[in-house]
Amino acid sequence: MSQDKYNKLWKALGIAVLFAIPLVISDRYFLHLMVMAGIFVMLTSSWNLLTGYAGQINLGHAAFYGIGAYTSALLVMKVGISPWIGLFMGGFVSAFFGLLLGIPSIRLSGPYLAITTIGFAEILRLVAMNWVELTRGSLGLYGIPPLTAIKLSPGFSIEFTSERNFYYVLLIAIFLTLFCFKRLVQSEFGITLKSMRDDEPGAESIGVDTTRYKLAVFTISAFFAGFAGALFAHYQRLVSPDTLSLGETFTILTMTMLGGLGTLAGPVVGAILLTFLSEGLRFVEDMVKLNVRMVIYGFLLIITILFMREGVVGLFSHYRRSGDTGQ
């Protein structure tokens, strides 16, 4: 019990620190990095649910991110709905595409599934590039409205154009997302995903309808990725076809692998670590005048897989309770 209280205390302290950060540090660039790291936390966590927990290798995850971003941006700009609703619409439309992609995945596995998902993302990227009337092609959609200000009283409202206020929106979104993932992963649903990942025929033999579970997990994962994309659209206020690119997916999976695939904390740690690491490397690049960042990414990915398969989180695994993280 005291251990439990101790944990709760740490959690509360952590949350307090996260909320206090913008009050203490006013550097906009730092806050911008925090926001970007936060968006990646949502993305990596959603990829992790699909690939880490359910074992479905998805190499087209950026497509869901892009679909969310474009959907929300277009609905707000062309139809005029509120960006707040747009966030959810982004999630839902992306979830629908997740369901679509889930259909071929029922019969495919391993490399076949990996290529199909890449193909899915590439087709959508080309659509985003070439449906110029709708998406403005490779220029991207610019001038996306920010999240609408919330009017508290006639003279006072909260704007969401500053990094700081957006940071709070994102913080809440992340808490909700991670809360959902934690519940999902620890529930009957989560344990079923893990059993399906470990052994599909074994899971079938205890009554798991793997087809329906695959469809469900594709849909749920896509929803959160789409939501993250929509948040990004209204934060950056610019979406381009690059959002759907293979490079974006590779970033997501490098972060997750680095943090620890199939753990709750892994994607969070990986996203934050790599976002700040890449900024740190930007300094190095300025000094040596060489574009070394991506090379280091690649090496990190290789080294993680060869030598620390459970990622950074795995290094501290003796601090975890075994049931907690699914490993």
Add this chain to the structure above:
Amino acid sequence: MESLFVQQVVNGIIIGSIYSLIAIGLTMIFGVMKICNFAHGDYSMVGAYAAVFVMAWLPGWFGWIGSIVAAAAAVGILGVITERLVFRPLLTRRTDIDIIMVSIGLFIVLENLSQLVFGATPRMLQDPFGSATVNLGLFSTSILRLFCLAFSCIAMGFLHLFLNRTQTGIAIRATSQNRNAALLMGIDISHVYTLTFALGAGIAGIAGVLYGTLFAVFPTMGALPTLKAFVVTILGGMGNLRGAVFGGFILGVAETLGGSYISMQYKNSIGFVIIILVLLIRPNGLFGRREGT
């Protein structure tokens, strides 16, 4: 209309032959080692850079032949190095996800390292025919393109001879069909792995020279051929060499026809549409052999 059609089919066959050449190595490596290498197209990129240097040093025909040899050798060695350092340690605990991720890591490293070393500016490889074209009535094309077609067919022909006529070649095919039985024949599997990677990567290197000659040489040029090679490989069934050759031509022709009759912009997605349709109907590819149960 008629001549445009023929013209596009010919163009498709030419580019398709290069796709086949890249895919053949990919599918061979998959067949023997069950490794699905996302960095395969980067072997072509490295091969193309090898050609850039050789051609700068040796002009004309000698340069061309020299660069083919240099590309095959350099990339073959690179293939062996990557096999030993990156893939071999994973073979004992193979899971699809680890192998796919590690090859993606390799892809990122090779692509960006070459950007560091060679710079991002695209380079051209010289045309030993001085851009001469030939008109054959129904279609016209540059001699260079015909030469590339001929050359990749010759390369595939040699590979075919090697795999069918030599003891070592048959051993490679045998290993890919039944690893256990191959062990019992006294085939040194580890040796076969190394050889397969050297061969598969070397051919990709040669394909890179051809690809670079037709288009341009730049650090990220490997990404598209990788994806194309995967499409081809899946069309043909992973591990199936004949399938890869047919798949390459099918994709090449489908792309050029689709590009001219449907939409130029979506040309690069045609292959993906095809494989998604194919996989929906046949989860192991058009010519795929059933996986053991």
Add this chain to the structure above:
Amino acid sequence: MLSIENIKVSYGKAMAIDGVSLKVEEGELVTLLGSNGAGKSTLLKTISGILKPHTGTIRFDDQDLHTMPPHQIVRLGIIQVPEGREVFPELSVLENLKMGAFTRKDSGVGKDLDFVFELFPRLKERRRQWAGTLSGGEAQMLAIARGILSAPKLFMLDEPSLGLAPVIRNDIFKVIRQIHQERGITILLVEQNAKLALGMSSRGYILENGKVGLEGKGADLINNEYVKKAYLGY
């Protein structure tokens, strides 16, 4: 020729052989019997070096086999025809046979090829055909022919009659007897068909639960009640 001392082997975590010792002398035909799961195939795989024992030794003439990789063991002339034939389905019959001779550098390959074609005329007819298109019996013939082309000193056959119709099974056994008698090849035969196998063996071992339950002369074992027990569990 082959002597195995107290080896223990497991498949992953499943124990398969729990202390087996046996000997095969030059020129013998030794049969290894036992019900399914008794460890017969595992034993052959271990001799071939595909599996490694935790403890115990395997010696062939003066060589230690248990530390040797499979391809070197084949070079010593220890040839296995695996259970379920395991031919290369997309190699032609002829290519399959060539793979049998993979390790050989001597000039006798052509002669041996003639020999196996004489032995199995049907293989000659189908030499250009993919091995995957052969019937079960033909595939078994190919597997044995492939083994003969490896120039075996010790020839190990794992259930060569498995799943074959009686007529074809008898042909296969005739050939095994023939190569044993005419070519003087030492044979270690794993077989379910106890009567048939023991009838032509000099000695036999009964494996039970990963251990040698009984050994003796072939003729003695045929009528032994213990053999029935090992199979049927009386």
Add this chain to the structure above:
Amino acid sequence: MDILRTDKLSKWFGGLCAVKEVSFSLVKGEIMGLIGPNGAGKTTLINLISGVFPPTNGNILYQGKNITRLKTHSLNKMGIARTFQIVRIFKTLTVIENVLTAMVNRKTYGPWSLAWGSLFKRSGAFTDNKDACVKAEELLDFVGIGEYRDELAENMPYAFSKRLEIARALATRPEVLLLDEPSSGLNPKEQNDQVEIIKKINQQGTTIMIIEHVMKVIMEISHRLIVLHYGEKIAEGEPEKVYSDPKVIEAYLGGDADA
């Protein structure tokens, strides 16, 4: 009373007939052994009954319902559970989690209701659910591996992972349990333990069909036997009777050369 019945069940793989017109019935409460030489089609028969693939011809009836083309997961929900020849436990889950995941009520709840429901659950992780854990522990104790509760399944000794698979199958509360070689790869002592477990399961009312090669095991526990040879049923009946059947002896020991 028949709980499960097959009617001229056949399965062809390409040109090969693995199971040929096999008809048999499983009487409620019995242990039926399925034996036959290597390659006789035993596992194929179990795979047909458990819905891994559909038969080429013939029907399977379970409690009067035609279940011929149902998939494994549906059959499990109807009360048919199975184990595998090569264990298929969930390696990265702990021992108790392996059993817990089999206890999820999948008859009532599909993936969506489980996922949605989990978001509003206040009781915390499913693996900490007291009631479920107590039941899972009972099952683990029942097969004698209670002390390994929190061990990762992949670290289990082989004999115990086979028992874990049985416990997992029991957690789905089956009426019929299909066991595919439950004691292969075990030493004699472990085999005896396995026999005891299977008997206990049967005593609690579960009907069992078992493939086994270790004759001592099959003799000791089976009420009736079916013998397959080249995919065909060649004998059926009480063990003693089956064993003295010349056809069975011939299938096992082989006929004479001119057979």
